[in-house]
Amino acid sequence: MYDVVIVGAGPAGISAGLYAKRSGLNVLVLYHGQSNLEKASKIDNYYGFTNGIDGETLYKTGIAQAKNLGIDVIEEEVTGITKLDTHFVIEANNEYSANAVILSTGNKKLRPEINGIAEFEGKGISYCAICDGFFYRGKNVTVIGNSKFALNEAKVLKNIASKVTILTNGETLQETSEFEVIKEKIRAIHGNGTVDSVEFSDGSVISTSGIFIALGEAGSADFAKRLGIILNGDNIAVDKNMQTNIPGVFACGDATGGLLQVSKAVYEGTLAGLSAINYIKNK
Ligand SMILES: Cc1cc2nc3c(=O)[nH]c(=O)nc-3n(C[C@H](O)[C@H](O)[C@H](O)COP(=O)(O)OP(=O)(O)OC[C@H]3O[C@@H](n4cnc5c(N)ncnc54)[C@H](O)[C@@H]3O)c2cc1C
Structure with missing residues (x-):
């Protein structure tokens, strides 16, 4: 049983994982499919890179950083999340249990180009x-x-x-x-x-x-609907601490809408990680 399972290894999910892990929690990050960050050929507006950085390098560096800290980072597609009385079950190639879940699968609604x-x-x-x-x-x-x-x-x-x-x-x-x-x-x-x-x-x-x-992988909004989480359009509705209406489920990054930028994903991931820590400590 993990304390926290994070779905998504982009800047939001990895930032949440770094905070949760460093506070002593047992953290798993699952990821599958392309991150929006990988599609960005050059990021010039994120702090700390003299000549900017390409999105793919930043993405892979984040995953390496998480692994280096001892976070379990596994490439598996999450296809469903179920809430039980005491914990959550996350369905991927394997099944995982967690006391808290952070949804950070980015922003996508894949609509096929078909007339009608x-x-x-x-x-x-x-x-x-x-x-x-x-x-x-x-x-x-x-x-x-x-x-x-x-x-x-x-x-x-x-x-x-x-x-x-x-x-x-x-x-x-x-x-x-x-x-x-x-x-x-x-x-x-x-x-x-x-x-x-x-x-x-x-x-x-x-x-x-x-x-x-049902194109590609299930996105945050798909998981959210199944869990009964309130959405704002296609985005997950969260409070200022990235808590959804379901206790123990947090969301961050592009999945919550608003500004679709790395800096905002990192900020919200930080908040989601801290909120998950509080939730687990009070549980
Ligand atoms: C072309 C382009 C250029 C951009 N340029 C900039 C820029 O210059 N500056 C800037 O700040 N931002 C830029 N962005 C935006 C930035 O990339 C995003 O805001 C940021 O990546 C959001 O981070 P995230 O962690 O929320 O989501 P993402 O980075 O999209 O990560 C989503 C994660 O969820 C995983 N995932 C999704 N579904 C599943 C599933 N079912 N099971 C398991 N894992 C799943 C993916 O594998 C991935 O790890 C750009 C975006 C694009 C597309």
Whole structure:
């Protein structure tokens, strides 16, 4: 059992980890997929680098610093977090238990470039199976994605919908699945007020009442919705100490919205780490 599991190894997650570890807590950082920091070719506005620094180097240096301090930093995709009475269970390749969780998975809402997606969001297009699956009881639904995250969403829907089909939109499904899979590229989503069908590039059409988008890894907002955490749009709502509305769950960095900058991620990571320390000490 870890004191704190941090999801995300960008400047927010690593900063939280440094403070938590240095206060004596047992800390695990899980990360998977690209950080926004890695995409930045040059950071010129962060303190302390005479000639700036490229994002990838800064990212890797942060991870090395955390490991050097004795923090467990493991590359595994987190696919779900469950709150039990006494602690949290974090689902990745392995399952981890923790007394507190810090969400620092950055800011992303991956929306595929498909005609009709924007038009039908909230009208048959959803980004969260556990939140909206209920509306599709006994209906045919589809999941767009090709990752473990997409399969997890399909599994949630299996118990609710009459049929679940995975649409990989031209990609290869990363794992074998019990679901029907259509690999053809998607040309458009159609409907009349709400979604009713998907058209593929070969001209074929299937009917569907609901489409769940599950691209890449689950992001902070996906975990947050499942845990019942309040969001501001796609961002996690936190108080001034980075505490969410669920005791023991903190969020920091791009995941909380606002200024999307390294300095803000470091500041919020610091606060989240300190808040997690207080929470564990009082528990
Ligand atoms: C092109 C570009 C240029 C930029 N330039 C600047 C600049 O000049 N100056 C500046 O201050 N800021 C800049 N930024 C912004 C800066 O990169 C971000 O504000 C900062 O990286 C946010 O840190 P973070 O820790 O919140 O998230 P990120 O750095 O995005 O880290 C997110 C972490 O979460 C992990 N993760 C995500 N999902 C999962 C999952 N399901 N399971 C496990 N791990 C997961 C990722 O692997 C990663 O480790 C730029 C961003 C971009 C995209």
